Amino acid sequence: MNDSETDLIRRAQAHDAEAFCSLAELYTRRIYLLALHYCHDASDAEDLSQEVWLKAYQALQSFRFDSSFYTWLRRITINTFLNYQRSNFSRKSLVVSSEDEDTGSSLASEETIYNNVLFESVMNALGELTPSQRLIFLLRHYEGMSYDEIANAMNCSAGTAKKSVWRALGKLRNKLEINNEGTEDRLAQLATEY
Amino acid sequence: MHNCKTTKERITELLLSGAQVQPVELRECSDCSNEFESLKETLRISRRQIEAAAPSETYWNGYHARLRNRLVESGNPHSSGSPEQSGGSWLRRLITASISVPVPVGAAVLLMFAFSLVVLIRRAVKVATPPTVSVVHVPVEVPVIQEKVVTKVVYRESKRKVVSSSANQSVADSSLAKSQKINVPSLIGFKPTDEVKLTVIKGGSPDEK
Numbered sequence: 001m002n003d004s005e006t007d008l009i010r011r012a013q014a015h016d017a018e019a020f021c022s023l024a025e026l027y028t029r030r031i032y033l034l035a036l037h038y039c040h041d042a043s044d045a046e047d048l049s050q051e052v053w054l055k056a057y058q059a060l061q062s063f064r065f066d067s068s069f070y071t072w073l074r075r076i077t078i079n080t081f082l083n084y085q086r087s088n089f090s091r092k093s094l095v096v097s098s099e100d101e102d103t104g105s106s107l108a109s110e111e112t113i114y115n116n117v118l119f120e121s122v123m124n125a126l127g128e129l130t131p132s133q134r135l136i137f138l139l140r141h142y143e144g145m146s147y148d149e150i151a152n153a154m155n156c157s158a159g160t161a162k163k164s165v166w167r168a169l170g171k172l173r174n175k176l177e178i179n180n181e182g183t184e185d186r187l188a189q190l191a192t193e194y
Numbered sequence: 195m196h197n198c199k200t201t202k203e204r205i206t207e208l209l210l211s212g213a214q215v216q217p218v219e220l221r222e223c224s225d226c227s228n229e230f231e232s233l234k235e236t237l238r239i240s241r242r243q244i245e246a247a248a249p250s251e252t253y254w255n256g257y258h259a260r261l262r263n264r265l266v267e268s269g270n271p272h273s274s275g276s277p278e279q280s281g282g283s284w285l286r287r288l289i290t291a292s293i294s295v296p297v298p299v300g301a302a303v304l305l306m307f308a309f310s311l312v313v314l315i316r317r318a319v320k321v322a323t324p325p326t327v328s329v330v331h332v333p334v335e336v337p338v339i340q341e342k343v344v345t346k347v348v349y350r351e352s353k354r355k356v357v358s359s360s361a362n363q364s365v366a367d368s369s370l371a372k373s374q375k376i377n378v379p380s381l382i383g384f385k386p387t388d389e390v391k392l393t394v395i396k397g398g399s400p401d402e403k
Binding site for chain 1: 210236239242243244254257260264
């Protein structure tokens, strides 16, 4: 935690809303992407990630600098994700095409299409997992948490966390049809057909 | 000795720890080598995908503006505020507060509560109902005063005087009449008594033996 972050936290704890917004901007992308891969939908991801920030705002007084701010925030994130109603999950295929998205042209570039194909493949693979398994995989792969940390945060055993990660990787490999022989070429071909 | 099963379990951990180069023991086994490469590719593509999914900077400007609005709408939760507001939030927090309780403990508490409720209801019902009147027949001995009438003939020895003359007779009669007049018992204030003392005088009568 650097000085500027500590300063922002202290100011936010002293009822400075602007300082809290500045603090949030440091981590909004990370939380949003985690939410996006967890709930599969851009608008749901925005709601869910902003819910995390609202909860953090309400609980900021309880932050005692015992850990890093992001570790504290991640705990809130996990709890918010787990409380997120399963029925809210919509299996829409993503395209982050909100009104704010500036595509610049009505014709999407080849790279954008390729990314969309890639995104759908990964999302479909993650969609076959339970929300808990999906969250465990994201925490291990994207957040780099240890199995013990995940087990502690998710209230499960380290063995369960390990199995969830293996299962997720297996699903991903099958969905992406990775066989060491031109996976990139095959995805590019899919993008061309798209 | 190489064991494919245990090696494959290690491969995931190796890759998630950031290993990019195959260990020597994996190169000796084509299956394990392929497993390593395929999982490495899976992780690489999924990581690349997450980077590709990140929205553009334009999106983030709007995102932060919306977040700022939501924070403002939610109010300042840790502001000092007016006493009424802080009291209200304290009350709201108290009402909406929850604690996590293990299921067995919760079930036991609920059972105890239900049991005590039943006991209380029973007691209340007992107090509310009027006491039933039961008639008990107990024989009581009451002393009854019975009046006894005892008739006894009492003989009184009387001295018989020989009256010589009729003049004396008349005087005697008049004196008797006087004495009777004087000694007439009055029954006013007479109360019968339970005890009757009898004095039997033997030999009062010539026939008595």
